[in-house]
Amino acid sequence: MKPIHPAPLLIVIASFDPNGNGKNDYDPAHPELLYDKTSPIYGEQWAISKPEDCYERFFGESGFSMMNYYKEMTLGKFWFYPVPIDHPQRENAPEGILEITVPLPHPAALRNLEGYNNETAAAKAIHDIVAACDPYIDFAKYDKNGDGLVTPDELAIVILNAGYDRASTKADEEFSKIVCENGPIPSHRFMVHGTSQPTDAEMSGGVKIVRVSNIGEYNSTGPITIGTPAHELAHNVGAQDMYCRYTPPAEQVFGWPLPLNFSLMSWGNHLGSGTRPAYIDPYQRIYLGWAEEITAEKDGEYTLFSTLSGKYSVLKIPTPDPDEYFLCEVRLKEGFESQLTPGDSKGGVIIWQIDEAINREWFLKAQCVSSNLPGGKRHDLGNAIRLRNMFTEITDEDGHFIKYGPCYKEKNITEDPFFYASDDAGTGHFDSSLYCGAASGSYSLNRFPEGVSPDWKLIIDVLDAPGAEMRIRIKRS
Template identity: 45%
Template sequence: MKKIYRIICCALTLMMAFACIAPSVFAAGKADSDAEIKKVPLLVIIASFDANGNGINDYDPSNPTKLYSDKTKDYYGEQWAQTTPEDHWDRYFGDTGYTVANYYKELTMGKMTFVPAEFTKKAPNQTVQNGVLAVTLNRAHPTASGDAAGTILSIIRATDDYIDYAAYDTNKDGKCTQDELAILILNSGPDRSSTAQYYNSGSPKSYFAVHGTSQPTSLTIDGVLVISGTSGGRVCNLGEYNKPGTIMPIGVPTHELAHNFGAEDLYHRGGHADATWPQPYRFSLQCDGNHSGGGTTPTYLDPYQRVYLGWAEEEVVTDGEYTLYSTLTGKYKVLRVNTPDPDEYYLIEIRLKEGFEKNLTSGGTGGIMVWHIDEGINRQYFTKGWACSGTPENGVQHDPGIVPLFREGYDKYGKTMAVNHPANPYYYLSDDPDTAVCNTVNFISVTTGSPSLNSYPDNWNGPKNFNVKIEVLSKPGQEMKVRVTTELSAKVAPVTQTKAESQTTNSITLKSTILALNGKELTKYGVVYSKSQNFEDSKYAEGVLSDDGKSFTTTLTGLEQSTKYFYKVVAANENLEGESTVSSTFTSSPAAEKTYFELKLHKYLTNKDKVNTVKVDFGKKIGDALEGTYMEKKGYTFCGWYLDSAFTKAYDPEYTQDTYSEIELFAKWEEGTSSTTSTTKVTTPETTTTTSTVETAGAESTNSTSTQETETSTTEKPSESKGCKSTVGIGASFAMIVAIGTGLALGKKKTK
């Protein structure tokens, strides 16, 4: 009988052991049994805010703005939760599906997970009796009161009747830290990380929102200090909703809980101000991986932080072939390749679209990812959450300290992002050889343009073109092989960036800035251009190198007007025989049709004959164009404008034309009393006479006539001293007939 009993006991033991180590898509890991998993108790608190403390939800559907429209009312800022503990429990602690507990079990490969915190007594008005607790506070919503920190402390104190905080001080040091009891608050209403606003979230019942954060907190309760440990936040503070009506999915909670362990944000602090700034995007939970799958399938942490938090192993490698494994195999690890700069190195990992990462990218199935790490930047910015931000701090902008080298998505210079979420950025073996190779020298610093590294050591000799070549020898899968080769001096062509500097109807000048020389000097620089996309009948124009050697300009001449041209910028150094080409296009300018003619004014205001140009629209009179022209010369009197420097042909202010030409006008001055009036519109007198004699322009008149003069403008006529001698006679008027390129003037008829 005892023998049978022993057999049964052994069988049961084996069955239990097998159940513990059975693989699961949601619980893959290295742990040999469930006992090896670190189980961190998690308390989720749903907080309602009863501003006037009457114990009644004062929301009135017939007056939906009541609780937020009048700040003088005692119920201002009242907002009750619309979800229950039952709505949230499975999202955090469920054994199956995409839950917070399963996420961390998968991410850490069985090293840790979250379990429900236990209550000391039954919580009223809820069926679940561990993990998620609903409380109501006699105070306004934190966004209405402006006291987020004080509200958090009040919420924790409100749970004291149900949680024995001293019991969670497992090491008996008088402190209850986040790895002994994690706390996550769901404030009534939505989360600003999704609504993008603190007020008016779209629903009157959920008017106020909070922004998801991980807050440092310190208070004494049950005789222990509830405080942060050596790193990370202490309390996660979120909204109950993602958006009004949509219960908060697990993406933001997993992101904020990672902060509790010491993970830091890797997004660009400028938001979308510069969407081209290189960032990890979906490839890190701490960038925007928490939004993958609409927040239902958050992606893993980046490899840097997985190693940093002790949830993955790192192996330093040199040249050779290595095997990598995906997370779900339980054998995931990260390869590290050091560089000549002690602060900079590369990480290599596998990322597959499986498990929680099934929505990682829109295309591909996964493969090898390569990351560039700069500890010099991380030491200064990582713990601030600024390691990957392009926002200048104290006026200084720095490169990302943790950034993936996507196979696709970068611009053609390997500097900034052309696509924020590339569809298939992985490296893998395929029929296309380009998908299997990553050369780090093809990526350059976004701030300095330095290839492969953000900076080279002071003792570095030779060209700055260090390269790590990673060749992928396997198709995408849970096990993949790579070959690593480091090159101190890679044969790489220069990298240039080109833009048009100036353009005419038959020429264009292109300026090419050298982003990365990748050698000692340029041996060839210029532009190949053609009207054909295939560069048939192409021409080559040699560039002109700048004095500092950092750029060159190339002028292309003999272009046909309004024609599209294709061009390639040619740049070669001593390391690479051949050409580094970046193809682009431009369209030559059409001939500009002028709609004006020009007056070239010789004012003679000084001893130098400085010519001023006045553009006159077709149909506009010369006199109108000259109106307001300032004419004053000390000790001289302005005597008018003439068509020749000998002052024999006066101009006609009524003249205009509809073809382009240049008309020269010469200012006549005579020594004497200064003319103190600026030139205004010059008018021509109308003359009435009793004779019919015709005189040509330029003939001096000595006849006495009876005239009646009428001003054609109310503007004062420029004063002419009685000392000015007219060569055409008083009262004469003239008309000009100007041909292109001539200054011929004919006189108008005058009768005596």
């Protein structure tokens, strides 16, 4: 089911109290008791956040809240609103947020105990945290389709684990304990990796909670920003990762042409330290039902609109290969995307090349853009971005540019990878025959069906400077 109706969201601030005495036993004179596996308070870790600290960040009606992020990206089709708490924990507690304490060590400590590993410790902690929410919310009424499951489009859950998020927190290098993640302060050494995770917590009324997002409550810059929760929640409703999943470090390719900043599911969740996450890529905006696509059956002029104009749509340009097509969209550096690239460029047109033959096989396995080697062989990206001036240049003996190589010349997005009209004719001109598949090295298309000339190409000329409305002219030959 496509997530096109706003969904209630429950945020759970989870504390870990292994001896179950209901109070924080951390003693600054004896921090080692938290890290000693034989101590009754091994893995004790209490949340720093209060519901009041989280409300505006996630549910604020104004400013750069997560609710407004989803509203902006989906043109008002989908967002997460605070789930009403049927039986509040205290007077005047904010909607949408619970504080839960479980009699368990933090999962990064629990996994070191007999009978547990990484996976089972996380599963146990998540299960018990979700189950402990049962008295406060009548979960059964959210099972809209009556299948006995409360799915994330019916009610989403984010667990904010006491302590820090591993991926966005600098570990304390002075402190080193095998049994810890070496979190930055003595009372909070254990950390979690952000995940979207299945669970099977049985709730009153005979319903099960089946999937949650699980992250730390803090990172190096302070309370966890909205980028990582927005990314994990997008997974919950069906989005896939757009970075190199399952590629061992030794096999990583420098400059593998990922969407990077241009998708929430690649690096876009980290922009502005997670305060200004980028939208999801247009392929998934269409896939999730958050944007319209318009098909360019004929060559000629088309007008594209920015997201904040309220008229955003994606132009789909078919090619002679039924599985391959191009997508064109306007991405401006405004609203949540104000930090899309470094520097002062305004944004412009972004061009993508989609290959459904790749996506049929790899999208749902979260590997449609990965540089891994399934079966010993890399495949092209099913969701490839054609950024301007980012790819390595192949030149002739005299140093004249011929075409682009398969990978980026640098690791990070440059200031101005957009296409737009300007005094420099080069900024507005796209020629597919200069770009190739990252694995196949095949120019213009990854495959040419029988009877199609290998000289087939798509030319796109952008006719306007960056703006809410940008015309392009396309020609296939």
